[in-house]
Amino acid sequence: MEMGDTPMVDKGAFVMLGSDDYFLRQLAQKQDFERIKDYVAWTMHAAQAIAVKVVNPGGISAFKFNQRKLDLDEEHAYYHVTPRQIILTLARALKELGVTHPLHIHGCNLGIPGNVETTLETIRAAEGLPIHLTHIQFHSYGTEGDRKFSSGAARIAELLNKSPNISIDVGQVLFGQTCTASGDSMRQYAISRSAHPKKSVIMDIECDSGCGVVPMRYRDKSFVNALQWVIGLETFLLFEDPWRIFLTTDHPNGAPFYFYPHLIRLLMDRSFRNDMLEKIQPDAAAQSILKSLTREYTLDEIAIMTRAGPARSLGLKDRGHLGVGAAADITVYEDNADREAMFATPELVFKNGELIVRKGKIVKVVQGATHVARPDFDRSIEKPLDDYFTRYHTVRMENFKLGDDEILDNGRGQIVVQPTRARAS
Numbered sequence: 355m356e357m358g359d360t361p362m363v364d365k366g367a368f369v370m371l372g373s374d375d376y377f378l379r380q381l382a383q384k385q386d387f388e389r390i391k392d393y394v395a396w397t398m399h400a401a402q403a404i405a406v407k408v409v410n411p412g413g414i415s416a417f418k419f420n421q422r423k424l425d426l427d428e429e430h431a432y433y434h435v436t437p438r439q440i441i442l443t444l445a446r447a448l449k450e451l452g453v454t455h456p457l458h459i460h461g462c463n464l465g466i467p468g469n470v471e472t473t474l475e476t477i478r479a480a481e482g483l484p485i486h487l488t489h490i491q492f493h494s495y496g497t498e499g500d501r502k503f504s505s506g507a508a509r510i511a512e513l514l515n516k517s518p519n520i521s522i523d524v525g526q527v528l529f530g531q532t533c534t535a536s537g538d539s540m541r542q543y544a545i546s547r548s549a550h551p552k553k554s555v556i557m558d559i560e561c562d563s564g565c566g567v568v569p570m571r572y573r574d575k576s577f578v579n580a581l582q583w584v585i586g587l588e589t590f591l592l593f594e595d596p597w598r599i600f601l602t603t604d605h606p607n608g609a610p611f612y613f614y615p616h617l618i619r620l621l622m623d624r625s626f627r628n629d630m631l632e633k634i635q636p637d638a639a640a641q642s643i644l645k646s647l648t649r650e651y652t653l654d655e656i657a658i659m660t661r662a663g664p665a666r667s668l669g670l671k672d673r674g675h676l677g678v679g680a681a682a683d684i685t686v687y688e689d690n691a692d693r694e695a696m697f698a699t700p701e702l703v704f705k706n707g708e709l710i711v712r713k714g715k716i717v718k719v720v721q722g723a724t725h726v727a728r729p730d731f732d733r734s735i736e737k738p739l740d741d742y743f744t745r746y747h748t749v750r751m752e753n754f755k756l757g758d759d760e761i762l763d764n765g766r767g768q769i770v771v772q773p774t775r776a777r778a779s
């Protein structure tokens with residue numbers, strides 16, 4: 355509903371599953387897979403979501419049972435299920451439900467040196483199922499070197515280049531002050547020691563999820579921060595297929611989204627990148643292969659990575675291209691060798707064919723639509739769910755559901771239902 359109040363842009367929600375009590379009970383009780391699929395689809399309808407995300411699979415729940423880490427094959431102390439089971443179940447459910455965007459995975463062990471092994475294992479664990487690995491930079495850390503912190507980007511990129519079922523976004527770190535916000539309360543609690551300024555909020559939501567807000571200042575003179583910057587850029591430059599990698603800073607966690615023009619320049623302009631490399635903490639620079647990577651992204655590749663690729667991945671058939679019938683969400687730039695300046699101030703922005711921005715100034719305010727996916731499911735799931743809500747939640751099931759009228763808001767908002775593929779069987 356907050357997104358519904360945000361003007362100018364289209365919206366789509368990724369509903370978070372995997373540490374919610376109802377789902378974990380289903381898994382622990384070995385319920386019929388069809389019932390689990392019904393619950394996943396019901397949740398997408400109730401939350402008006404277009405996709406499903408899993409964050410630290412099972413780990414947010416495990417944190418409440420005093421576990422401080424949960425690796426891919428480690429059992430949840432209470433439910434005795436593993437992150438691997440959670441990932442495979444949700445990924446398979448979404449595939450069978452025909453939801454276009456695959457399971458969006460924020461994996462185990464975010465930010466922990468050595469987590470590259472977990473990430474490689476997660477890629478193999480997918481067993482060919484389509485999955486999306488989000489902010490992979492935070493999951494690509496090795497333990498080499500004097501400081502036991504190194505880049506795992508090359509190993510990850512090598513395996514991903516051979517794994518066409520997997521897409522990623524990077525979660526690039528850029529230097530400056532930001533404020534991290536994540537459902538991963540287990541990992542947010544751990545990093546709250548490095549909060550800058552020294553404040554944090556770690557909270558629980560209805561015993562079904564988590565939330566952690568930790569302010570963070572990434573410094574180019576910090577070895578760890580500089581290496582995080584390097585690892586993100588190595589990932590971009592070593593990953594070959596622009597259709598399977600999306601340009602993100604994991605806003606606001608690696609940097610705010612308005613740093614994107616700066617990031618695009620780092621990718622398109624090798625001499626600029628090398629100048630920046632000179633300025634970072636020298637041990638991190640010395641450890642990096644970045645200098646040897648000569649690749650410069652082309653405009654075509656940037657357009658695919660920021661427009662066409664994400665649109666295809668989300669199943670938005672009328673976005674991300676200029677063909678007949680497309681929605682005409684178009685940004686027009688004036689060519690400028692300084693790509694940061696060029697991308698920071700578009701000449702014109704059109705939304706559904708209407709001019710809304712001219713030379714960086716808004717000339718018309720539009721609301722934007724909410725995109726949802728509504729896979730079929732068996733409505734009888736509402737019987738046990740209703741009982742569950744009545745017994746355990748502070749809201750009733752009927753009140754939990756977000757109604758169309760709440761988004762439509764007397765004609766202010768708009769809902770676009772994206773098609774789900776028909777079931778294979």
Ligand SMILES: [Zn+2]
Pocket residue numbers: 409460488489536
């Ligand atoms: Zn995340």
